[in-house]
Each structure stands twice: as structure tokens, then as C-alpha cells.
Amino acid sequence: MRNDAFHRGETNPAILGPVADLLFLTVAELTKVFPIHSYVVLGGTAGGENADFLVRFGLDNAHELGDETGKEKMLKKLVEGVVFDSALPAALSQDLEERLDGIVDGLSYLNDGASDRSQLDHNLRYTQFWRERGAEVMRKAHEASRAPRDDLDRAYEEWLKVPGPRFTMDKVERWRRQATSIATAKHPADALARYVGIQRAISPLEEDVREAVAELDEHINMLVKERR
Amino acid sequence: MQRIRLLYEQVEEAKRLISSRTLLQLRLALILLDNAAELMMYRELDYQFAMEDYFARSTVRLPGKQKYTEAERRRAEQEFRPKVKLSQGLGIFQASRRPSFACATR
Numbered sequence: 001m002r003n004d005a006f007h008r009g010e011t012n013p014a015i016l017g018p019v020a021d022l023l024f025l026t027v028a029e030l031t032k033v034f035p036i037h038s039y040v041v042l043g044g045t046a047g048g049e050n051a052d053f054l055v056r057f058g059l060d061n062a063h064e065l066g067d068e069t070g071k072e073k074m075l076k077k078l079v080e081g082v083v084f085d086s087a088l089p090a091a092l093s094q095d096l097e098e099r100l101d102g103i104v105d106g107l108s109y110l111n112d113g114a115s116d117r118s119q120l121d122h123n124l125r126y127t128q129f130w131r132e133r134g135a136e137v138m139r140k141a142h143e144a145s146r147a148p149r150d151d152l153d154r155a156y157e158e159w160l161k162v163p164g165p166r167f168t169m170d171k172v173e174r175w176r177r178q179a180t181s182i183a184t185a186k187h188p189a190d191a192l193a194r195y196v197g198i199q200r201a202i203s204p205l206e207e208d209v210r211e212a213v214a215e216l217d218e219h220i221n222m223l224v225k226e227r228r
Numbered sequence: 229m230q231r232i233r234l235l236y237e238q239v240e241e242a243k244r245l246i247s248s249r250t251l252l253q254l255r256l257a258l259i260l261l262d263n264a265a266e267l268m269m270y271r272e273l274d275y276q277f278a279m280e281d282y283f284a285r286s287t288v289r290l291p292g293k294q295k296y297t298e299a300e301r302r303r304a305e306q307e308f309r310p311k312v313k314l315s316q317g318l319g320i321f322q323a324s325r326r327p328s329f330a331c332a333t334r
Contacts, residue, residue: 002308005258016254020246020261027239027261033320034268037275039229046229053233062229078239 001196014095015195018088022188028078036066089183089191096179096198099206100172106209110216121169128165129156167205175202231271238264262308269311269320273304276318 001019004010041062046054054062057074064070107120114120126134137155141148175198182198185191238260245257280295296304296314303310315321 002262005255006262011251011255011258013251016251016258017246017249020242020254020257023258023261024239024242024246027242027265030265030268030320031236031239034272036232039232041229050229050233053237057236065229065232074236078236078243082243 001192012095015088015091018084018091018188019192021082021084022088022192025079025082025084026189028075028082031078032071032075036071039065084188086188088188089185092191092195093179093181093183096182096195096202097176100176100179100202103172103202103206103209106213110209110212117169124167124169125160125165126156128167129159132163133159172202172205235264235267266308266311269315270305272318272320273311273314276314277301 039062041050046062050062054060054064057077059065059070059073064073104120107124108115111120111123133155134152137151138148141151178194178198182191182194185194242257242260242264245253245260248254277296300310300314304314
């Protein structure tokens with residue numbers, strides 16, 4: 001998630017608020033946990049911005065900075081008024097549910113609006129087969145001047161066993177159930193870890209479906225323009 | 229003292245940004261918080277490495293082999309995740325009452 005946010009500029013607005021809350025509370029806590037080994041107070045007394053800082057954080061003098069009481073005071077000041085409303089697990093759960101529903105809707109759209117599960121599942125599997133093996137089998141059959149049907153059927157049956165499809169409707173439905181259960185996670189960090197795990201698993205499929213839908217839309221738009 | 233103050237003020241500023249709830253401010257807050265965490269880890273590991281170097285050179289020899297390899301040090305100085313890993317080894321995150329930082333930043 002960190003890599004997505006900072007290195008690829010990808011953040012999910014739906015969960016950014018509660019994630020920021022969680023990170024804030026975690027980092028605030030770390031200010032107390034990490035030891036302060038040494039520091040220098042020039043002239044022995046804090047002045048200027050340093051003095052303002054001590055007052056703002058309720059410290060009597062700079063010597064309190066490094067001791068446990070002082071750090072506890074500063075932590076209290078940092079988290080003052082911040083309430084983690086535990087909305088994060090529910091938000092994460094809902095976000096994934098919506099995205100998984102979007103994947104199924106996209107698959108349906110790509111299959112001419114079909115809602116039949118077995119048809120969607122077959123087409124989902126066959127698309128993967130085609131990319132990984134089918135196109136090559138077809139090309140070879142064509143080169144050998146054979147009708148490709150038998151070769152394709154045989155290759156598909158083999159492929160279903162090894163390596164097998166990466167994405168199936170079973171998996172999508174299992175992720176959907178797991179996504180729903182995130183809402184009941186006791187720790188927000190646990191919910192976040194589970195969210196990231198599912199997100200990683202579904203992202204390639206989500207991206208594929210999104211691109212295929214966009215391509216289909218573009219194709220349809222071109223046909224509409226041609227008719228005019 | 230200034231280094232400590234700036235770190236706290238950075239977290240304080242993140243709090244202000246988060247309260248706005250706008251997309252830009254939340255993203256900026258994430259960057260500030262992430263950087264604050266990285267700075268804390270960096271400073272602590274820097275201290276630990278210096279300690280190890282000190283005892284390696286002194287006549288007072290600590291039992292056991294070198295705790296951090298050169299490669300580990302280099303990675304931890306430059307990258308985020310190795311910092312988290314070595315900080316976990318120090319027991320820093322276990323001392324926190326909050327859910328695991330490593331988990332939150334996964």
C-alpha cells in the first residue's frame with residue numbers, strides 16, 4: 001500500500017481517511033516508543049521556537065523531552081481530540097466488495113450482459129487459456145493446415161489441470177466472502193493487512209477486466225460513428 | 229533539541245492536515261507520517277550501529293558475532309522495509325500498544 005501510494009501515486013480515496021487516522025495514531029505512539037538517546041539545548045535554556053514548542057506540548061523544561069513522563073505528555077498532546085472511530089474495517093470491506101462486484105459486472109458486460117455464472121466462469125477461464133496457450137495452439141494448427149478445434153480442446157483440458165486458471169468465479173466469490181469478513185476484524189491493522197492481501201490478488205484481474213471493458217466500449221463507439 | 233522538535237511538529241502538522249479530510253491534505257499527511265516513522269527508525273538504527281562499532285573497536289568485547297552485516301546496514305540506511313525489519317528486531321514495535329506498525333505500513 002505504501003509503494004502504491006508513494007511510488008505509483010495510487011491511493012484509494014474511499015479508504016484514505018481512516019488509513020491516515022490509523023497511521024497517525026501508530027506514528028504518534030512510536031514517538032513515545034522510540035528512545036531519545038541524547039539532545040543538546042543550546043545555552044541550557046530553550047528559546048524561540050523551541051520554547052514555544054515546550055509550552056505547546058505542556059513541558060516545563062527541555063530536560064523533560066527525553067524522559068518517560070515528558071514523552072507521555074507529548075503523546076497525549078499529539079492524540080488530543082483524535083478519535084479513531086473504527087470505521088476502517090467496514091470501509092475496507094465495502095471498498096473490496098464494490099470492486100469485486102465491479103469485476104463481475106464487467107465480466108457480464110463483456111459477455112453481452114450474461115449473468116449465467118457457469119458461462120461467465122467458462123469465458124473467464126477460456127480467456128486466460130487463450131492468452132497463455134490457445135493462440136499459440138491455434139497458430140500451430142493453422143501452420144500445419146489442420147482444423148484447430150481438436151488441438152484447442154485437448155490443450156484446454158490439459159491447461160485446466162496444469163497450470164490451471166489463475167482466476168475463476170469460485171475464487172472471485174471466495175474473495176467476496178473474505179472481503180465481507182474484513183468488516184468484523186478486531187484490529188484495524190489486521191483489517192488493513194487482509195485488505196492488502198485480497199487487493200494484491202484481485203488487482204491483475206480488475207485491471208484486465210477494466211481494460212477489456214474500455215476496449216469494448218471504444219469498439220462499440222467506433223461502430224456507432226460508422227453508422228452515422 | 230531542534231531535531232526532536234521538528235519531528236513532533238511534523239506529526240502535529242499531519243494531524244492538522246488529516247482533520248481537513250480533503251484528498252490532497254490526506255495524501256500530504258501520509259507522506260509526512262511515513263517520513264516521520266522513517267526518521268525515527270533511521271535515528272535509532274544509526275545509534276545502534278554506532279554502538280556496535282564502538283564496542284567492536286573498544287577493549288570491552290561484547291559476546292557474540294556482529295549483529296548487523298554491512299549489507300543490512302546499507303539497505304536499512306537507504307530503504308524503508310529493511311528499516312522496519314531491523315527495528316522489529318529491536319523489539320520497538322512490540323512495545324507499542326497500537327497495532328503493529330509493520331502491518332499498518334505493509
